[in-house]
Amino acid sequence: MQINVGNGSDRHQVRRSFTTEKAARDFLDETRGSVAAGTYVRGSRRTVDTAIDDWLTSKHRIKASTRRGYKVTLQVVRDELGKVELQKLTKRDVDDLVTALRAGRVEGRKKFSPRSVNQMLGLLIQVLATEQRQGHVVRNVAELVDKVPSDPKKFRTLTETEILRILDHKCRDGHLWTLALYGLRRGEIAGLRWVHVDLVKGTVRIAENRVYAGDGNYVVDTPKSRASARTLPLPADVVTVLKAAKKNQQRERLALGEAYQGGDYVACDEAGEPYTPGLLTFRWGKMLDDLGIDRVRLHDARHSCATLMHLKGQPIAVIAAWLGHSSAAFTMSVYAHSQGDALKAAGESFR
Known part of the structure; x- marks a missing residue:
């Protein structure tokens, strides 16, 4: 017919x-x-792989680091379902992938956490939604798949005593750990240039973010969000630490002579080469080991800053602006954590 x-x-x-x-x-x-x-869909042999390619290509406004994150997250979909024709993709296909990932049964991959699975599902839903709007598929089967329930991720923040030990620790990178405990992101520290630090007025301007873009490449881009571009006042003790670090870099420049490279960045080695974000993480861990402090992520220094400000009575809206968040609710739900000492003090308040 x-x-x-x-x-x-x-x-x-x-x-x-x-x-x-x-x-x-x-x-x-x-x-x-x-x-x-208006729901008729013409027959097509278009594959999941092609749909993901086209979706990534269409994302013109995202940063290089975000694009890399999308690629990494969707790679398991491409590996397992990439050759499947879109119009033959079923909810069962996606359900089976979720089950296999949660059980650690996907070859070459560790067991996926609920968060990782839900991130993958969220991106796949976006890919298929674009295909649906273009008339390539009748329905978005990924939307029919249940998200994996999970408890909010818990972080260990540094105690006030641990923070003071880190701040008092004398080492070449001490100024970087001061900035981390001051609330700067890893990429903001790696992307901070001396021209953005005013040691006379006592301010630091967050204008750039240095991140890994994949394939061994690092890029310096604008801050993570509009709210992340901010200028913060520097306490006197932080100014003192940064002045000492700058003088030390100047001494290193003189000692090395023509072999010295760059020196524009606040985070750099003895030859003036800027630190990569990964190197910052490595050196942070080594510093904690030297002090005998149980390891926490470098990003947890930022959590610690938010928590300490919260325990000191700073309004959440102020903390959000300080950290460069557009939502105070996000700051409260993710970054402000109760610590053992704070809980003990709260209990004593009932006596």
Whole structure:
């Protein structure tokens, strides 16, 4: 049987074979109804892999680091379902992938956490939503898949005593750990240039972010968000630490002579080469080991800053602006944590 579908220049022919006249007429009625409702989808052998490629290409406004994160997150979908034709992709296909990832049964990959699975699902939903809007698929099957329930991730923040030990620790990178405990992100520290530090006025301007973009490349881009671009006042003790670090870098420049490279960045080695974000993480861990402090992530120094400000009575809106968040609710839910000492003090307040 051959029928014409579509309107005007978009009209095309569909050929199908049926065993009975009734089946043919039912198909014809259903097809015409879909065309009239605007839900008709022309047959296509377009694959999941192609859809993901096109979706990533369409993301013109995202940063290089965000694009890399999307690619990494969606790679497991491409590996396991990439060759499947979009119009043949089913909810069961996605459910089976989620089950395999949660059980650690995907070759070459560790067991996925609920957060990792839900991130993957969220991006796949976006990919298929774009395909649906373009008329390539009838429905978004990923939207039908349940998210994996999980408890909010718990972080260990540094205690006030640990923070003071780090601040008092004399080492070449001490000024970097001061900035981390001051609330700067790792990428903000790695991207901070001396021209953005005013040691006379006592301010630091967060204007750039240095991040890993994949394939061994690092890029310096604008801050993570509009709210992240901010100028912060520097306490006198932080100014003192930064002045000492700058003088030390100047001594290193003189000692090395023409072999000294750069020196524009606040975070750099003895030859003036800027630190990568990964190197900052490595050196942070080594410093904690030297002090005998249980390891926490470098980003947890930022958590610690928020928590300490919260325990000192600073309004959440102020903390959010300080950290460069656009939402005070996000700051409260993610960054402000109660510590053992604070809970003990709260209990004593009832006596």
